[in-house]
Amino acid sequence: xxxxxxxxxxxxxxxxxxxxxxxxxxxxxxxxxxxxxxxxxxxxxxxxxxxxxxxxxxxxxxxxxxxxxxxxxxxxxxxxxxxxxxxxxxxxxxxxxxxxxxxxxxxxxxxxxxxxxxxxxxxxxxxxxxxxxxxxxxxxxxxxxxxxxxxxxxxxxxxxxxxxxxxxxxxxxxxxxxxxxxxxxxxxxxxxxxxxxxxxxxxxxxxxxxxxxxxxxxxxxxxxxxxxxxxxxxxxxxxxxxxxxxxxxxxxxxxxxxxxxxxxxxxxxxxxxxxxxxxxxxxxxxxxxxxxxxxxxxxxxxxxxxxxxxxxxxxxxxxxxxxxxxxxxxxxxxxxxxxxxxxxxxxxxxxxxxxxxxx
Numbered sequence: 001x002x003x004x005x006x007x008x009x010x011x012x013x014x015x016x017x018x019x020x021x022x023x024x025x026x027x028x029x030x031x032x033x034x035x036x037x038x039x040x041x042x043x044x045x046x047x048x049x050x051x052x053x054x055x056x057x058x059x060x061x062x063x064x065x066x067x068x069x070x071x072x073x074x075x076x077x078x079x080x081x082x083x084x085x086x087x088x089x090x091x092x093x094x095x096x097x098x099x100x101x102x103x104x105x106x107x108x109x110x111x112x113x114x115x116x117x118x119x120x121x122x123x124x125x126x127x128x129x130x131x132x133x134x135x136x137x138x139x140x141x142x143x144x145x146x147x148x149x150x151x152x153x154x155x156x157x158x159x160x161x162x163x164x165x166x167x168x169x170x171x172x173x174x175x176x177x178x179x180x181x182x183x184x185x186x187x188x189x190x191x192x193x194x195x196x197x198x199x200x201x202x203x204x205x206x207x208x209x210x211x212x213x214x215x216x217x218x219x220x221x222x223x224x225x226x227x228x229x230x231x232x233x234x235x236x237x238x239x240x241x242x243x244x245x246x247x248x249x250x251x252x253x254x255x256x257x258x259x260x261x262x263x264x265x266x267x268x269x270x271x272x273x274x275x276x277x278x279x280x281x282x283x284x285x286x287x288x289x290x291x292x293x294x295x296x297x298x299x300x301x302x303x304x305x306x307x308x309x310x311x312x313x314x315x316x317x318x319x320x321x322x323x324x325x326x327x328x329x330x331x332x333x334x335x336x337x338x339x340x341x342x343x344x345x346x347x348x349x350x351x352x353x354x355x356x357x358x359x
Contacts, residue, residue, distance in 0.1 A: 043068065067087055071180060137245055138334050174212070187271055
């Protein structure tokens, strides 16, 4: 995910970063080429519990070094530019919207991680095992429960609902050209309405007063009336493109914690994202990289993710925290799209979207 869930949590509590990152787990004199160090390159949403990383370091003998490199798109682009002399051994955070770009540029070498057979086939999108699925989540419209209760209006459930007059001037979304959730929302509409129908749908949304901002931080933490950040800034949009896991964040990092999340999810507007990690071509410590990939799909790490990165484990029998499941919507039928189709049409769709919606 290219928005940082650490940023979301920080907005809720009004403090600094609250998720525990492994970035400080290596000393300054260690280098990416040290055979005792395995280097993970990630987008800036990486977070893991210190004790979980410590358990891997103890069992494997490798020290973990984490390099956070902007959002997912920036991380992938930089990895492509440095693939002959990579910054690290493993890249985490490539999702299905960027997967073809990474594979076509030869970023990864094949490796079948231990435990891969226990991962559901629907998340294993590369039959050559150049990437290992690690987590999944859904980009969806979130709504402010209080607003809809006060106005005695049912919240929207589907893409079609968002274009109805009852929801005029209520939705804020992110720029599809600059934001991962913005792009995911666009891809969701393209999947739902097809190549010949998504533009007509966006014309309706534009006529219905959709507001577009550059990124998720502004949309969710400033414009959205249902978030802790939005309430502080006077946000007046009760509908926002965010994640299905946003409601649990609003509960976990609130003080005091509410019994239920103040926000809900329109489950008929969701687009499924799967995130992957891969052993970088020309990795200086390939054995350490393989050990780290094994670890990322281990039960220990998979069960640690939900309350750190607020994503779902791909390990089917991983146990989820009660506060997470109690506030997560049941997204049973998200929109999906083949990564090859995304690669073939993404740039043209974004260009058309920009001309249609922003001009």
